[in-house]
Amino acid sequence: MSVFENTVNAGEKISQTAMLELTTSNVWMMLCIALVFIMHLGFACVESGFTQSKNTVNILFKNTLTPAIGLVSYTILGFNLMYPDFADGPGWFDFSGFFLNDNLGLAYNPSFTYWTSFLFQAMFAATAATIVSGAVAERVKISAYLIFTILFVGFVYPAIGSWTWGGGALGDMGFYDFAGSTLVHAVGGWGALAGVIVLGPRLGKYVNGKVVDKPGSSVPLATIGVFLLWFGWFGFNGGSVLSADPAKTSLVLVNTSLAAAAGALGGFLMGYIAFKRLDLGMVLNGVLAGLVGITAGADLMLPGSSLLIGFIAGVLVVLSAMTLDKLKLDDAVGAISVHLTCGIWGTLVVGIFGDKAGWSQFVDQLTGVAICGAAAFGSAFLIFFLLKKTIGVRVSAEHETQGLDSHEHGIRGYTITHE
Template identity: 75%
Template structure:
């Protein structure tokens, strides 16, 4: 009898050891995917740099590249200092304001106490991967603002804005849903950030566009004057890099390497992008009577933004419809902004704000989860929008009244590169 009891005990111990080993392997697999997704989201900053530089004028190339290079630097550091603990405070009772002081101390002074076991995040990834993945999202919100107000904003003012917007505004709003706050309790749904990242950045861009004002010569005698971009090929490369990065942006938001869900998300993401491109170029053709490459590119981005809120809860057919509508909306939005004399260099407001709102509301229409409500989605959009726009407007307004947010007319006309950086983005040297 003792012999059989011993065998049973050994079998149970072996089973437990096997279970522990399997859990570790699953954690490793999930964590590797999450780190890869983090890298894909990081490369999106190069995509943003390409799009903004390509659509911007050659005389401002270095200035644009400088902003797009320093934005993720500031974004990641400010998110490490404050944002991470504002965004994931661990609400005991879902609410609007909370801060995780214990997490702040662990990050900076007791890193060995960080949970990197299978118990953290349901075995999806480690504490450190969690931070880095979320930090990439935070920096993206500021990059959206950069493109809208390019070619006339003071670099110093933009950098100060980025610190406060990424460090405080974005994580506070994000905590209401992704941190387990009041919007999450309400039932609001935003899978990967159509509202929490893109619309928040879009509202910041709109506030900046209003307060900075249009570029000199953009609107003359009631007409909109096109300002040729520096490099169409660079803009195309930038869009494809963003599309590539979106596989990590949405695919990583599954927060594990779940093969079924990750696969579905990548399919709906790609179909949304394709349909957005179709909607964009068709709407542009009917509006402008030409095959507009710029609107084709922004249509792709519009479809990606639109699909982001519900990529995991919609069918492939719905993804095509959502993306196609987003492609049409981005064209109509761009036309409206020009009529209102709101100068957006890259179309950031139209892509990220207009289509971010549409994508979030679309969850309430097309979601396969019956608990998702259009009214709840609308309320969430309004709350996040009012907060993001008010905060961004206040930051820009204070900067405008103190240090100023716009370069001089002389510097704007001759280009920011030579005045602020001392070099030009495109230089041809002839041998004597």
């Protein structure tokens, strides 16, 4: 026993222990913030790799500004809107003011500080907007996209999130979403679907009833992006434990990785059945599908359930992509299939597997999916529709054909020339 321990009384020992636990959990949460932040690089790589080389700078431009806009708008408005003080009990809307205010200091949470909580949640908010970016790629006006991002991250996402994570009505009803299969991924997916509908498909995507492939610029880059996202998901789900609790954190990380692996296998097998080829794109999206699918219940599942959830998500992402093409809904990178379809699946399975399995919980999950879906899709569609009627949402046919890089940015993403 050290001299210090001999000189403190029991109350001081408890205080020191509590401070050690706070420090440990806070450091873990800050590490998770860094992991979630690196996911934006993953999204940038996936989206630029899966889209045409003539639009690479445009994709990277959007993916650089999206987290920047997300952080600023979430600072000014989003955090207070998402985590209000529902004065009269759980409700649907409350607002406590602009900007950040650390009134509670270290008393904010026994596991982390106010500032840590804000930054972790701000990274989630920016992720929801990034989902939209990939789906509407290669034909959306940059001005329209940026305005949409400000409104979606500043108002829509935090308002819907407050209904569960902010102590609102859905959480009080019993709806459960551990790390955001619905509140982050499906909300972003609904926004992407609204954008795709308003924009319409890329020129030449659907010709005479056939789907025309538009080869991406870099398969290696897309693969790197998926592995970066898988890596970042350890922070996305692991940080959602909201402490460094060793038992729960380790279970969440095991379930997260197993679902991703099973999703890759599901995408591989379903892709081979559907297309009679070894489709790397479906394997990569299968990984992401498994990750999205486990996110709502990563803290509730046994590893065997996580494998099944991930595998089915990998199958669903292929079937969803095929269905969207039949409906002529052009998603440039498969974001709707990954985040919306598998986000819904991941949310519903909370009522099928794990600690909360049961008919009553399933109904709560289904109700939450429907309410959040209606709000997210309705809001996003309205924003895109108003933008279409005012400043326009789509680039000209000439610019789309020749590429957005040269027309909107004046530089190309790939400048290799052959002499």
